[in-house]
Amino acid sequence: MFTSKVAKSALLNSVLIGLIACSSSTPIGETPRSAIESTTDSVTELLARASDSTGAQAIDLRLEAIETLLDDENLERAQLVADSLDNVSTADSTLQLRLTLVQARVALVTNQAAEAVELLTEIPQSIVRNHPDSQVEYFLLLGASEAAAENYPAATDAYVEAAALADASNQQLVHDQIWQTLQLLDDDALRLYASAAQNYALRGWIELTRVYRGDQFSVRNQLDAIQQWQRTWTQHAAAAILPTPLRELELMWENRPRHIALILPLQQPAGAAIQEGFLSAYYRALSTTRDVPRLSVYDSSNETRIRSLYNEAVGNGADIIIGPLNKSMVNELQQRARLPVPTLALNYADNPGPGPANLFQYGLAPEDEIQQAANLAWSAGYRNVAVMTPDGSDYLRLQDTFARMWDGLGGQVVSRTNFGADTDYADVVKRLMAIDSSESRASRLRDILPRSSIDFTPRRRGDIDFIFLIANPRQGRQIKPTLAFYYAENLPVISMPSINDGQRNQSANQDLDGIVFTDAPWVLDQNSALKTEVEASLRPTQGPLQRLRAMGIDAFMLHGRLQQMAAQDAESLNGTTGTLTMSDNRQIHRRLRFARFENGIARVISADVASTR
Secondary structure (H helix, E strand, O other), rough: OOOOOOHHHHHHHHHHHHHHHHHOOOOOOOOOOOOOHHHHHHHHHHHHHHHHHOHHHHHHHHHHHHHHHHOOOOOOHHHHHHHHEEEEOOOOOHHHHHHHHHHHHHHOOOOOOOHHHHHHHHHOOHHHHHOHHHHHHHHHHHHHHHHHHHOOOHHHHHHHHHHHHOOHHHHHHHHHHHHHOOOOOOHHHHHHHHOOOOOHHHHHHHHHHHHHHHHHOOOOHHHHHHHHHHHOOOHHHHHHHHHHHHHHHHHHHHHOEEEEEEOOOOOOOHHHHHHHHHHHHHHHHHHHHHOOOOEOOOOOOOOOOOHHHHHHHHHHOOOEEEOOOOHHHHHHHOOOOOOOOOEEEOOOOOOOOOOOOOEEEEEOOOOHHHHHHHHHHOEEEEEEEEEEEEOHHHHHHHHHHHHHHHHHHHOOOEEEEEEEEOOHHHHHHHHHHHHHHHHHHHHHHHHHHOOHHOOOOOOOOOOOOEEOOOEEEHHHHHHHHHHHOOOOOOOOOEHHHOOOOOOHHHHHHHHHHHOEEEEEEHOOOOOOHHHHHHHHHHOOOOOHHHHHHHHHHHHHHOOOOOOHHHHHHHHHHOOOOOOEEOOOOOOOEEEEEEEEEEEEEEEOOOHHHHHHO
8 A cells, every 4th residue: 555645645635625614513602703804813812712711611712723723724833722722521522522623633734643543533432423513524534534644444434434424515525535545545455445345335435446447548448337337336325426536537538639649769679668568558449449549650769859750740640649768858858848749758857847738757767666675675674774786887876876765764774785797696795794804804813823723603794684686587596595605594685676587487586585576567467368468469578578568558558547647636547567656747656566586486465564574
């Protein structure tokens, strides 16, 4: 399970807006809000009146002041006033519930989600049930708090409760919250959640999510599946009020691209592999529906600039461009003031800025893979790392990238080493583990003391929690046994997709056993119907070209989804290169799967299992 900070922030903000709209709780007594225009003056007046009051009226006035501050996003002062509330244990249940809601709101907007959940779950449910005017606010706030704590099943449960209680004017808001939260569950988590679903409403929501995810390559097929769901789940609330992103699918379909221009260096292996994947997805879509765009392919192999090919494609009627692959060409597009049609570049520009409004960027950036490896290690409790990478400027850059990310998390790189094509891996491992220093000390002692008085066993350094390894399978098959030989057989090794060539070479890969790594679903999934279909018609390939084919498949899927993702109507898409998300600068990034070599086979494991020490 995963969510970006952006997704959490959007979720929280929309819920808090909903709290204001949905809440119909009324303060105790007849104390009207001051008509003073300034919020600061209004709050000051409320607090002054509270100081002159006692009992329930004083609490009521302070609660009103906190609510005013929260509505005005004055979080610091709201926290101070909330902290000043005391002696409320004797207040009636109405005030106690209102106080809990206010304190939970303060905790939530000050990034204390766990505290907000604790406050809301500790209040007796009998009090919540006896205050119907506050129930929608309670369950919405509980849902937002659980979501911020990344407990998405519990968040969904709370939102479903809110949906059952909300009036008609607020149903759309609550349905949108349920939908957004369910999208934050990966397929494995969704299956686990479904197995425990007990009621009709929740089972219907889960099934709608499954239907939506069933065919993300075809908007038309999705629309048909959603309509079939509505005919089956006629009594479900969402059948009448679909979540906004699903209602907008119809509009997206009506405005879909009619003519794709694919610009790739077809004479290069990378370009050819991407084209193979793209065409596989294109013809598969064509076999199920005739409503696919016209396709024009342009070879950029002999081009140094993109301008002429791009203008030719637009002049020929293309209303979306897929490509280019060359980074310098992507830089060229990013520097333009405007682009006439949506353009999905298949690489990232050097400048992290978004560029012109129609430019989207998608690639197989190793930075995504490194960040996931670092996050995994940190979640496992590791803090000190030894880094092993091949020689070469590109690998040194990746090594530095990992070190920077690891330092940003708070970890420490305690050892680094590189190896060449003809390296003696024993020497590399001995340097990495400081065994060569141990042997040097023994040698110096032998020069001083009689040899017969020395019984020497080399020791590796003890301050390493794990090894971050960048290597190909051939290198890894030599490095892992060498680590075991030099007393590091129990030291965890975390690697990148390059360690896996995607071939079922069980005998040779047993030397990789224990290595945890990330990789694309396309490479790891041996039972994919689409993969079986594609591989039956194309030549066998190793891991790197497999990933590029998957990139072509995902590029086809993305061509009709770019505006949907940019509008955050789709938090993520389940692609063959990973779970795809779009950042604020319109860059599409991948969340890969975790796997571990076991008995020579790369087996998919959950993030929770991967991060277990």
